[in-house]
Amino acid sequence: MKIGRLAVMVLLVVLCLLAGLAAAAEHQGPAAAHDGAAVTATAGEHGGGHEAAAAGEAKGHGELELGEILPLWSCIPFACMLLSIALFPLFAPVFWHHHFGKVSAFWAATLAIPFLFIFKGVAAHELLHVILADYVPFIILLWALFTVSGGILLRGSLRGTPLVNTVILIIGTLLASWMGTTGAAMLLIRPLLRANDYRKDKAYMVVFFIFLVANAGGSLTPLGDPPLFLGFLHGVPFFWTFHILPPMLLTCGILLAVFFLLDTYHYKKEGVTAPAEEGVKEKLRLDGKHNFIFLAGIVGAVLFSGMVDWGHVNTLGVHRATQDWVRDGILILMGILSLVTTSRKIHEDNDFTWFPIIEVGYLFIGIFITMVPCLLILKAGLKGQLDFLIAAVKDPVHFFWITGLLSSFLDNAPTYLTFFNTALGRFYPGMPESQAVPLLLQHNGLFLEAISAGAVFFGANSYIGNAPNFMVRSIAEEAGTPMPSFFGYIIKYSLLYLVPTFVVVTFVFFL
Amino acid sequence: MVIKKLLFPTKFQELAFNALECLLDMKKIGLEEIVLAHVIDREEVGFVPYGGYLKEEEIRMREEAQIRFEDWQKALVKRGLRSKIRIEVGNPIPEVLRIADEEGVDLIVAGRKNRSNLEKAHIGSHTLELMRHSSLPVLICKYMVQYERQGERVTQVNEHPFRRPLLATDWSPNSRKALTLAASFKGLAEKILVAHVIEAKICKGCDASEVERLKKESNERLAAYCRELEQQGLAAEAHLYSGPSVPALIDLSREQKATMIIMGTTGKDRFREFWLGSVSHRVAEFSELPVLLVP
Incomplete structure (x- = not known):
């Protein structure tokens, strides 16, 4: 797409949103329209005590809550951003591959420009807050996990029997919560494919690998899956996510048992035997083991940032906890140390490339910026324009399925944050996040369990539910494994194996 | 080779x-x-x-x-x-x-x-x-x-890179490998220009006699390289230069109408190479001629 045409499109959409937002602000009160700084942002309160105090002070002067005046259609750029991620890879994959960064920038600009123009200082604060407090730590964690796990390589000859394959899936599931679903998937997908070189049908193995290693396995810690790290950034304690252990065990237990039976059936049906051990059998070994030290450093840094309180640092008007900056610094250090100390050969043999993490970086800046109005409206609770959603989603079972169904087709990280805020808006509307989150965990923890489990588990329902899914698919297809199409995956696998499992989980835990 | x-x-x-x-x-x-x-x-x-x-x-x-x-x-x-x-x-x-x-x-x-x-x-x-x-x-x-x-x-x-190659040497083992490779160009190269640059910083602080000794030693080594090439039936010509290595080599290649530069890659430590690049890599980067690097 020519830059000129892109600029014209941005301009047109910006002008439309600008006019609409101005009208909405005018309709709610002249003060809001003419003095953006007078509007208070609920989201600004989750930075901690300082922001809460500032927000409280502002509210005392009777200004409007930003989340209460924003129109529903201010969420359109967010919806379009997510729909772009869902639809472009399906219908225009080549265009999407070469222009996804521009698409992300386009939707970010269509929200940010009119938002800043109308609400000025408050809008700038909101955008900076989401970038500094959410996007930056999010991308740093993903980068660190991606870099460190990319330095670990499993070598050796494996024979893909049903037992060996199941063991690989179990190991991946166990590792996913500690090295991230992306890290565990990248570590084990190639050994799994190599081990099953001689097998005829491998697609279902890769699909179950996506179910377990790239999704459900990451549900135990904030390191496992990005949605849970976003929860951690918003005040959910590190070990709280262990509350999801029972549903995780049930889900993974069912899927592993089904996989073993399925693999045994195919193994016997194919009637193939592993090729005779030609040449020298390479012993199983892990190269780059020292990277587990850096992995431990990452776990330690995230843990420590949730345990200490070193006060706050004001960065461009955004108050962030000092320990959060220190954590981010340690994560970067771990990544750099891994890069420096890992041999080039390991990275080469791992086919290590920065491309996937750069993609995530480009796409998520668009997601985080465009989601700002949506989160503000949800936080306003029944006073915001998403009151119908908050009124409709009442019980844990609703949260589990709605978060899950949306996570199946939209990225699960923003979906988690959306329903996390829906729960806060429902139970504690207008309350600063620092106060609301502990209350939610204490009195209505089951709701957050349902949201967390829904976001993490259902991410496996389609290729677009979670970032590692497409990486695994890409590696499998490159290695010559024909994978099911987008709809084939859902019909042949998700509907058949995942959805019934989630129904069982619902009956056991969320009804 | x-x-x-x-x-x-x-x-x-x-x-x-x-x-x-x-x-x-x-x-x-x-x-x-x-x-x-x-x-x-x-x-x-x-x-x-x-x-x-x-x-x-x-x-x-x-x-x-x-x-x-x-x-x-x-x-x-x-x-x-x-x-x-x-x-x-x-x-x-x-x-x-x-x-x-x-x-x-x-x-x-x-x-x-x-x-x-x-x-x-x-x-x-x-x-x-x-x-x-x-x-x-x-x-x-x-x-x-x-x-x-x-x-x-x-x-x-650069249509005929092998016609008049310039072999730049720093007397390292890799330079000798480059010499062996250049010696295999018989039948394609009209003449091989053998060059050495006395680094400006080496001469800095040396008295005239020391510089003279360096020149003599370098000329003798160049002559030995030329003799080896001539024994293989190739015409060879020695050139001694002084100054910063990279620009000196590029100037020399232009003055002598060289068609290619052949060099052994120098074994600089990784840190220095990362920040500065080795001489051979910088010549490869900045010369307008084809460059043959021999590790």
């Missing part, structure tokens, strides 16, 4: 075939086979955000590369050279090195990038990376180069 088999990896940039054509004369010095390789960068077809892998795109790229290579092969057949086509998907540099290893080639030929007006370097980051990591000789083939000389923009076509 005879080059019997070379690897010609290409991204089909402008004038890539012309660059290949100017290497065909190497048949006279023993070249028997050329491996034509095209590496489809994994990032071009893989990891489509939330989409997976562009299999059809890969097939299309493979077919395009195959058709072009088959056309090139006709020219190679006419010249009596064997050829082989390799089209792979992967990370370009490791993949090129892997192909070189599998095929057992004696030389890797690297192209030059399409340079913008703002850039002074004559090679791209991929070629630089290849130079750093290859354990085989690498020829950076710059078929057509534009550069500024005395304020004027000059376009140079």
Whole structure:
């Protein structure tokens, strides 16, 4: 797409949103329209005590809550951003591959420009807050996990029997919560494919690998899956996510048992035997083991940032906890140390490339910026324009399925944050996040369990539910494994194996 | 050391075939086979955000590369050279090195990038990376180069790189390897220019007698190199220069109308090479001539 045409499109959409937002602000009160700084942002309160105090002070002067005046259609750029991620890879994959960064920038600009123009200082604060407090730590964690796990390589000859394959899936599931679903998937997908070189049908193995290693396995810690790290950034304690252990065990237990039976059936049906051990059998070994030290450093840094309180640092008007900056610094250090100390050969043999993490970086800046109005409206609770959603989603079972169904087709990280805020808006509307989150965990923890489990588990329902899914698919297809199409995956696998499992989980835990 | 088999990896940039054509004369010095390789960068077809892998795109790229290579092969057949086509998907540099290893080639030929007006370097980051990591000789083939000389923009076509090569030596073991390789150019090279640059910083603080001793020693070594080449039946000419190595070598190559620079890659420590680049790498980067690096 020519830059000129892109600029014209941005301009047109910006002008439309600008006019609409101005009208909405005018309709709610002249003060809001003419003095953006007078509007208070609920989201600004989750930075901690300082922001809460500032927000409280502002509210005392009777200004409007930003989340209460924003129109529903201010969420359109967010919806379009997510729909772009869902639809472009399906219908225009080549265009999407070469222009996804521009698409992300386009939707970010269509929200940010009119938002800043109308609400000025408050809008700038909101955008900076989401970038500094959410996007930056999010991308740093993903980068660190991606870099460190990319330095670990499993070598050796494996024979893909049903037992060996199941063991690989179990190991991946166990590792996913500690090295991230992306890290565990990248570590084990190639050994799994190599081990099953001689097998005829491998697609279902890769699909179950996506179910377990790239999704459900990451549900135990904030390191496992990005949605849970976003929860951690918003005040959910590190070990709280262990509350999801029972549903995780049930889900993974069912899927592993089904996989073993399925693999045994195919193994016997194919009637193939592993090729005779030609040449020298390479012993199983892990190269780059020292990277587990850096992995431990990452776990330690995230843990420590949730345990200490070193006060706050004001960065461009955004108050962030000092320990959060220190954590981010340690994560970067771990990544750099891994890069420096890992041999080039390991990275080469791992086919290590920065491309996937750069993609995530480009796409998520668009997601985080465009989601700002949506989160503000949800936080306003029944006073915001998403009151119908908050009124409709009442019980844990609703949260589990709605978060899950949306996570199946939209990225699960923003979906988690959306329903996390829906729960806060429902139970504690207008309350600063620092106060609301502990209350939610204490009195209505089951709701957050349902949201967390829904976001993490259902991410496996389609290729677009979670970032590692497409990486695994890409590696499998490159290695010559024909994978099911987008709809084939859902019909042949998700509907058949995942959805019934989630129904069982619902009956056991969320009804 | 005879080059019997070379690897010609290409991204089909402008004038890539012309660059290949100017290497065909190497048949006279023993070249028997050329491996034509095209590496489809994994990032071009893989990891489509939330989409997976562009299999059809890969097939299309493979077919395009195959058709072009088959056309090139006709020219190679006419010249009596064997050829082989390799089209792979992967990370370009490791993949090129892997192909070189599998095929057992004696030389890797690297192209030059399409340079913008703002850039002074004559090679791209991929070629630089290849130079750093290859354990085989690498020829950076710059078929057509534009550069500024005395304020004027000059376009140079390097059609016959082997006609008048300049062997730049620092007396290291790798320089000796470069000498052995240069000695195999009999029948193609009219004359080999053997050069050494006394680094300006070495002379700094030396008295006249010390400088004189250095000059004498260098001239003797140059003469010994020339004698070795002459014993192989090649004409050779010694040149001693002084100054900063890189600009001195580039000036010398221009003054003596060299057609190529041959150098052993110097074994600088990794830290220094990372920040400054070795002399050989910087010559490869900034000279308008093809550069043959011998590790």
